[in-house]
Each structure stands twice: as C-alpha cells, then as structure tokens.
Amino acid sequence: MDPGLRVVILEKSNKLLSKVKISGGGRCNVTHACYDIAEMTRRYPRGGHFVKKLFHQFFTSDTIAWFKERGVALKTEADGRMFPVSDSSQTIIDCLLKEAGRYGVEIRMQCGVTALEQTDAGFAIHTAAKETFHCDYVCVACGGFPKAAQFQWLEDLGHSIAEPVPSLFTFNSPRHPVTALMGVSVADAKVMVTGTKLQQRGPLLITHWGISGPVVLRLSAWGARELAALNWSFRAVINWLPEIPEPLLRERMGQWRLEKAAQKVGSKNQLGLPNRLWEFLLEQSGIDAQKRWADLPSKNQNLLIRNIGAFELPVGGKTTYKEEFVTAGGITLAELDPQTMMSKKVPGLFFTGEVIDVDGITGGYNFQHAWSSGFAAARALVQRSAG
Incomplete structure (x- = not known):
C-alpha cells in the first residue's frame, strides 16, 4: 500500500464483514483447494473467462499465503473447502481489521452511499447522512443488489447492469x-x-x-x-x-x-x-x-x-440459503478491465466482488473472486496514484 494514500471505507450498516461472519456456518469458507486456474474457472456460472485473468494475478495459493503471513493458517476439508484452523470466521475478520488498522484505513460506519458524481478533481460521494466526500479514486465493493433499481447510482455514471437474479x-x-x-x-x-x-x-x-x-x-x-x-x-x-x-x-x-x-x-x-x-x-x-x-x-x-x-x-x-446468498448479475463485464478492475467508462472508478456480473457456486469460490478482484484493483489503484 502507498503510505501517501488516504483510504476511507464507507460502510452502510453498523456491522463490518457481516457476510464473512456467517459464511460456512460461522467458520468462513475462505477459498477452495483448487490450484489449477482452468479448473477453477469452471466453477463460475457467470464470469469464468473474466476471473481467469484475475487468477493469474492472485490465486488460491496467494490467498493461503496472504493469510499465513498474517498468522492465520487454513485447513482443507474432504470436499475441498478451506477454513481457518480455528473454525471461526472471527479469526478472518480480526485479521482483515488488523491489516486495515496497520495501514491507517479509516472506517465510517452507517454511511450509506446514495450517489456518486464525477468532478473535475475526481469524485464526489454523497451519503444518506447528507455528507459529501471528495476523492481521487473510488472502489465499489458493496456486494450484489437483489433489484436492478438499486444499481441506479452506478447506471447514472454510464454503466449498464446485467439484470440481478438470485443464485444459490x-x-x-x-x-x-x-x-x-x-x-x-x-x-x-x-x-x-x-x-x-x-x-x-x-x-x-x-x-x-x-x-x-x-x-x-x-x-x-x-x-x-x-x-x-x-x-x-x-x-x-x-x-x-x-x-x-x-x-x-x-x-x-x-x-x-x-x-x-x-x-x-x-x-x-x-x-x-x-x-x-x-x-x-x-x-x-x-x-x-x-x-x-x-x-x-x-x-x-x-x-x-x-x-x-x-x-x-x-x-x-x-x-x-442465508450463509451463501449470492446474486447473479451486476456491472456488465465488457465495461471493466479484468487486469485492473477499473471501469472502461469512468477512469479512476474500480469495482470488486459481487457487484460485478460474476458469481460462483458454493464452496469458497465467491470469496476467492472477492480476494482476487480486490487485489487487482488495489494494485492498479496504487500504480495509478503513483503516476
């Protein structure tokens, strides 16, 4: 992470990482023990070709190593699902929050975004609390929405949406x-x-x-x-x-x-x-x-x-299925660069995770997509800010 970057997370609810918390019956199915990219991509009903390019940047083995370097060992179950050895999703949550704290990431709770506006200087983010944040870059990592109307604030920027429907x-x-x-x-x-x-x-x-x-x-x-x-x-x-x-x-x-x-x-x-x-x-x-x-x-x-x-x-x-709820649909993949996760329509705007039209079957595949797309976006954003 670039120490010159100030990172602020805007969280709509009063809870952080709630989906991580309930995943895998409270154990957090971090990823899947599949180490072949071609094989892994076949686990995504939508977006398999897209995630293939992401996996060349950050794959299952990288996820395992990332957590291990931060003191969290993962174990593999008979069906290939991988969990923290502690069998507690809190271990993963604590690790992620500790990492955010290490880099001085600021987290604003109960700060739902209502509109995103391009400005001459970058972006203006408007919230439900009538606050406005000005920034150089935006990364949208809000998860999926069950209704197309909930994507309106992103459509207003020129993006098209693949109709959301339930999956899993x-x-x-x-x-x-x-x-x-x-x-x-x-x-x-x-x-x-x-x-x-x-x-x-x-x-x-x-x-x-x-x-x-x-x-x-x-x-x-x-x-x-x-x-x-x-x-x-x-x-x-x-x-x-x-x-x-x-x-x-x-x-x-x-x-x-x-x-x-x-x-x-x-x-x-x-x-x-x-x-x-x-x-x-x-x-x-x-x-x-x-x-x-x-x-x-x-x-x-x-x-x-x-x-x-x-x-x-x-x-x-x-x-x-409450532990695994996933929505198929989201930001159309043709409008994103899979190498950087940046919008092709709005420079400086990045997307990661379920908000885009990628979804996997149950077994840790959706989390792996989240880690991979998050890594690609973060690296590209830092490189872009460095000039």
Whole structure:
C-alpha cells in the first residue's frame, strides 16, 4: 500500500464483514483447494473467462499465503473447502481489521452511499447522512443488489447492469409429503429440471420446506436465470441412486424376489438409502412395507424403480440459503478491465466482488473472486496514484 494514500471505507450498516461472519456456518469458507486456474474457472456460472485473468494475478495459493503471513493458517476439508484452523470466521475478520488498522484505513460506519458524481478533481460521494466526500479514486465493493433499481447510482455514471437474479437458493415444495423427511440426507443424488438441460449431482438434504444441499445450490447457480424465467415454478426429477443404472436396479430386485421371498419389503433396504427415505418411496409406490418380496406386484415394483431413479418433485418457490446468498448479475463485464478492475467508462472508478456480473457456486469460490478482484484493483489503484 502507498503510505501517501488516504483510504476511507464507507460502510452502510453498523456491522463490518457481516457476510464473512456467517459464511460456512460461522467458520468462513475462505477459498477452495483448487490450484489449477482452468479448473477453477469452471466453477463460475457467470464470469469464468473474466476471473481467469484475475487468477493469474492472485490465486488460491496467494490467498493461503496472504493469510499465513498474517498468522492465520487454513485447513482443507474432504470436499475441498478451506477454513481457518480455528473454525471461526472471527479469526478472518480480526485479521482483515488488523491489516486495515496497520495501514491507517479509516472506517465510517452507517454511511450509506446514495450517489456518486464525477468532478473535475475526481469524485464526489454523497451519503444518506447528507455528507459529501471528495476523492481521487473510488472502489465499489458493496456486494450484489437483489433489484436492478438499486444499481441506479452506478447506471447514472454510464454503466449498464446485467439484470440481478438470485443464485444459490434451495427449492421449495410446500405441503409435499417429502417434507416430512426433514433432516434426511443422501450423500450422492442427481437432480434435473424438466424441460431444461439443467442437472447436477452431489449431496442432497431434505428440509421442512423442500430440498437443499450442495447439489441443489449448484443447480440453482447454473440455472439462476432459467429458473427465474420460470418464476421458480418447475418440476425437479431426483435420482436417489445415480450410481446404479436402472437395468441393474431391476435385476437386483428380481433377485431379491427370489432370495428374500419371505422377507418383508420394508424390513431392510439393500441399497444404502436412509430407512426413512426407503419407507417413503415404498409408500409413494403404493407398497405396504409389511408385504413380502415374493408377493410384490410387478406394477408396484416398476413404480418403485421409477421413484428411486426419477422421482418427480413439484417445486413452487425458493428459499435463500442465508450463509451463501449470492446474486447473479451486476456491472456488465465488457465495461471493466479484468487486469485492473477499473471501469472502461469512468477512469479512476474500480469495482470488486459481487457487484460485478460474476458469481460462483458454493464452496469458497465467491470469496476467492472477492480476494482476487480486490487485489487487482488495489494494485492498479496504487500504480495509478503513483503516476
């Protein structure tokens, strides 16, 4: 940082780094243990090509090293997500605030920006408290906005906005009997959306409002715009056992009818599904759990096979996944220089993080974009101020 620069952060709320605080269930999913740039860029439904240029400046390994140099060690979990060893987001918050204090960064709380104006000398920032700040450079790092109208103060400077829509949300199935299974999880499920090419595979969680888990969150990210166009009303098709092809499943059930002829169908499932889910699928297939395998009608067996491999769930709405809330949309990428994060329309104006039209799936990817874009903007701003 240039010691000659005076940096002031204008924070709208009375809390700093609140999103960092709740990320990862209060542990802060700092980044993802992916060290290949090409592979990493495939985790961004929007903006993958853009972030590729950023990652050449500041990547996952740089994030890990940056925190380590400041006394914060990160650990990697089985799914690749990285957290502070302390398992507390407060560790990350304390580190960032300490760094800001080290460089004399001034922080103004409850100082929401209402307008940004270009002047002959640079910029005038107008706030809700009727204050005006004059500065040479501005970096907008305000996060995403759920409504296009909230971008108006940036559109007034000549920028165009990619329509904001929610990303990383769960699927609601109000009053559907599956919600009685709340708390049941499946380690590997495949979820598709009828009438689209959208599909994802991964852990699924049944909730009291519908379905959630990484597979649903990823699906909502990749399908953010398509699902918004459907007004979040569609049919999801769930394969509870994607690793077992239907012919093999049919063959196994045929064997069970012979080998387990006297056993009750509901006594124990051989497929590794949670027992509550198995009982639910039997019920949905019109099968009495007390019925013997030998007495299982072919019609009901076929229905059970279909419900295991292609269970149709009507979805009517979404619920924001509070820890991971992300908005797709924002400042159009064509109007930004990915090397510097500076506006191509307004010299001296920089953008970082979710306010631009980049968003990643869940797993630390959105934070990595924030660190990378923040680094690129800060370095470019210092170089520009130095002349």
